[in-house]
Each structure stands twice: as structure tokens, then as C-alpha cells.
Amino acid sequence: MASRAANRAEEKVRAGQEGRSGYVLENQVGHLLRRAHQRHTAIFQATVGDEQLTPLQFAALMRLSDVGETSQNQLGRLTAMDAATMQGVIKRLISRGLIDRRPDPNDRRRLLLTLSAAGEKMVDGVKDIGFRITDQTLEPLSRGERETFIKLLRRLSD
Amino acid sequence: MASRAANRAEEKVRAGQEGRSGYVLENQVGHLLRRAHQRHTAIFQATVGDEQLTPLQFAALMRLSDVGETSQNQLGRLTAMDAATMQGVIKRLISRGLIDRRPDPNDRRRLLLTLSAAGEKMVDGVKDIGFRITDQTLEPLSRGERETFIKLLRRLSD
């Protein structure tokens, strides 16, 4: 085993007690948001299973299915992704044949995105999985708590 | 301007209405967690200012200040970081002279970490900033709502 001193510190930390600094990481929103997001990502990966979609790829596909044809930047805005991030996500989806891209005839700066046939099929297949993932993530809360939580969380994410 | 159709879709999405898929991204916890985390990170960067610390570097320093000397993996457990992630965070903190590292005399696999003098000074300087960041992140909520939110969030992050 490690050192006894370190173990004592670890137990103290697990119990949420403060150390020298008076700064308890477990009480800070940032830390909790990060951990909750980590947990959700793990659930996502496990539930989405064989489809091998990441959360962002999933969001982009669902959104594209909703709005039809759009430009890359616009899809980024609709999914809260940076233009640089979007670029990578789209690149991977195109290379997997789930999205088609063509130049906008009315604006030569733009690239218009649409779901390919395979993309449409993918969306149909995973739509329900999305709800299951949300359910599993919220599983520790009661029905009423879930509503409260979502309502508050939404106000912290605008 | 872009196409009218795309704009109509964008407005619809902003209003939280559903599209073809019946899957409203804005109602899914994962998406909201991601956005709230994004917002927090932005607040963190803006508030921490000149110190140039990232959230993870901040967490590692505060934790190390609490527990004193520990190994890398153990510090990772105490801050909810993967061993591979921890490795990178520590590498950067060492290269900035905020952390010292020495081999554990009782276990030759381990590396023991401590705050350097500069690290101690950094911790003293940024401790208060941490609370200010938490406050600013929770600013959209009332005092009672904040408590509720943290309590629920903690249950979703274990």
C-alpha cells in the first residue's frame, strides 16, 4: 500500500472535509459540472454501443436531420460548436459517408451539408437511444427532481 | 444573408420547437451539461486572468496544497482525472516550476509530488479567485436555487 499519510488525506477528501486551503473542490460547480459531464459521456459511449458515434457527432446528425440543408458554421451555431470544432466533426462524418457536402451556388464561401442516405438511416436507428441516454444520466434523480434540475441547468447554459 | 429557409429553421430551433426528428437537443441533459461546462470554462478563463491557469491545473494545485505530498495517480483520483490526463497536467505544472517531483523511496514505481515555493505562492494568490468563479457561474440562480442545483448536480457526478 501507499503511505498512511496519503491514505488519511484521501479519506478526508472523500468525506468532503477541507484541508489546509479551505477550498473544497467537491463544492465548486465547475468541478461538479466536469464530473457530471464525464459520467454522461461514459454512459453515452456505453449506450450508443456499436454505432460508434460521439456525442457531438450525434448532435450534429440530429440537428441536420431537423433543419435539412445548412452551412457548416450555421450548424455549428445550432449545436453550440466552435467553427474549428465543427470542421473536425464534419470531416469525420463525411469520411464515414453519413453527410454530403456541396458548394452553395449563391455564396461561394459556403459549403452546404445534408444527410446522406446512410446518414438518414443512422438517425432513424439512434433516435431512441438518445432518449435512453438522457434517462440513464438522470437515473439518480426522481421525476420531479429531474424537471427541477433541467430547468436550473438550462439557465446556466445560455 | 443566408437562405430564408435556413433562417426559419434556426429561429424555430432557438424557440425550442421540434423538427422532423422529434428530438429536441435543448432538452437533453448531455447537451445542457456540455454547454454549462463551456460557459463555466469561459468564466474561468476570464476571471483567472493573468495567472494563466486552466481549471484542471487549478484543481491539481489546490488539491496538492490540501493533501501535501502524493503520487501522481493518487492526485489523479483525488481530482477525478485519468492517469493519462494527469500526466500531461503535471508535466505542464512542473515545466512552470509550480510543482516538484521526486521518486518515492519506498516504491520505485511512484513519483511523489509537492508544491514548490512558487506553487505555494500561486495557491495563496488564486484561492479567492476560485470562489469568485463559482459565484459568477451560479449568478443566474437565486441563493436557494444554487443550493438545490449543487445538491442535485452532486448526485449526478458520482
Added chain:
DNA sequence: CCTTCATCGTTCGTGTACTAACAATTTAGG
């Protein structure tokens, strides 16, 4: 017109985040 300003998509650099594999240890069990 034509010049200023904004937008589009890309690339680079830095920093999470996690899986998988690895060599070097240490620990546990027979």
C-alpha cells in the same frame, strides 16, 4: 464603383479526456 467591414471555412497551437498497450514494480495467494 470601391473601400471598409463582416462572414465562411481552414489551419495551427495548446489543453483536456479516455482507451489501449507497455515495462517496471509491488502485492497476494498458493
Added chain:
DNA sequence: CCTAAATTGTTAGTACACGAACGATGAAGG
């Protein structure tokens, strides 16, 4: 005691995340 299992830290690979800078284009104004 000795082998099998677990732990420690590292690396490689993939995927977000964002600031900053870029060239190309488009829009608005005088």
C-alpha cells in the same frame, strides 16, 4: 518462495474545445 495479478507512470491514437490568424468572398456605405 514464486508465480499470477494488480499498480504506477508513460506513450500513441482519436476526439473535443477554443483562440488566433488566414485567404477568399460577400455586403453595405459613401
